[in-house]
Amino acid sequence: MTEGNFVDYVKMYVTSGNGGKGSMHLHREKFVTKGGPDGGDGGRGGHVIIRGNENLWTLLHLKFKKHVQAGHGEHGSKSRSTGADGQDEYIDVPLGTVVRDAESNDILFEITEHNQEKIVVEGGMGGLGNWHFRTSTNQTPRYAQPGIPKQEKEILMELKVLADVGLVGFPNAGKSTLLSVITSAKPKIADYEFTTLKPNLGIVQYRDFQTFVMADIPGIIEGAAEGKGLGHYFLRHIERNSILLFLIPADAKDIKKQYDILLDELRRYNPEMLDKDRLIAISKCDMLDDELKAELKVELDKELPIDYMFISSVAQQGITELKDKLWKMLN
Structure with missing residues (x-):
């Protein structure tokens, strides 16, 4: 899917029937x-x-659909004939979609299962005919109930990507390159920051025809939790990942400091993110010779609180080991 076709935020006005x-x-x-x-x-x-x-991965099909109106109920008629119900309107969304009230920003519900249905605005009840109001003292009532009017609401739909592994790192850490090597996805890759502006998803082929989904999320910068850079726009996509794979380039000035900044941004956005399984991948390790790598390993063994691995997407080093490790963590 091309970057322009990934739509993860839609505002819509919905109206039920009278x-x-x-x-x-x-x-x-x-x-x-x-x-x-x-x-x-x-x-x-x-x-x-x-x-x-x-079968949907994006809200693209709703991008230009700003109003949805359900059908009105038919009026009752003679011989105690009930009017036909108004036609229901269905809005199909990908799994992982959060629906909010646009006015209050409150979450109404989340869609996480196939064919799960939630009524966002209810149609008005039909009024009772005069047959219901006959009594021994009023045998010919000349009144009936009007129908209950429609409901209207403006809603926001946000997609939080459902993936097994989410790539977390600063801009230009090599996340898109890794995704292009480990999956058949074709993300945009270039030597400048914020090349990735929308999440990319790829399916990792593992042994015995098993697979898992990896998401490349736009790079985090310091202050993202307050909305700096692309801030909240992409941090919400990390919430749904089972494992967070931190990607830090081998040429970073301070690997431990970079990891701490990334972790702190996730904690400030949503402390529950720290409950997820985490793994650090030191990328671009083809720039290091054996001696440098050994020195760095001694240093990192003391500093890093979780498991880490050396990988190089370009030189295809450590990629199989990384898949094995991720599969083991997922299962």
Whole structure:
């Protein structure tokens, strides 16, 4: 999927249907000039329903769909005939979509399963016909209920990428290069910061035809938790990953400091992110000779609190070991 086709934020105005009016009909036929009430009920207005679809990866199909209106319920009629219900409107979204109220920004619900359905605005109930209001003292009621009016709401839909492994690192750390080597994804790769502006997903082929999903997320900068750079725009995509793979280049001035800054940004955005399994990959290690690597290893063994590995995407060093390690952590 090209970067421009990845849409993960949509605003939409949704309206349900009005309930149909109940009928005030009085029964009339040949030789029956004063029949009793036989007005039917109005039909229910249509709902607007959000439905999960595992075949979708993006909200692109909703990018230009700004209004969704469900059908109105039909009015009741004679012979106690109930009006037809209004047509429900379905909005299909990818798994991992969070639906919010645009006015209050409150989360209404999340869609995480295929064919999961949630009503976002309910159709109005149909009104009761006059047949319901007959009594021993009022045998010909000449009134019926109106239908309940429609509901309207402006909603925000945010997609949080569902992936097994999320790549976390500063801009230009080599995340897109690793994704292009380890999967068949074709992310944009260039020698400048913020080449990646939208998340890229790739499927990693493992032994015995097993697979897992890896997400390349735009680079984090210091202050991202406050919204600096692309801030909140991409930090939400990391929330759904099972494992966080921190990518730090071997030529970084201070590897431990970079890891601490990245971890601190995640903690400030959402402390629960620190509960996820973590692994550090020291990228671009083809720039190091054996002696430098040995020196760095001694230093990192003392400083880093979690497991780390040396890899080089360009020279294909340590890639198989990295897959093995990630698979073991996932299972």
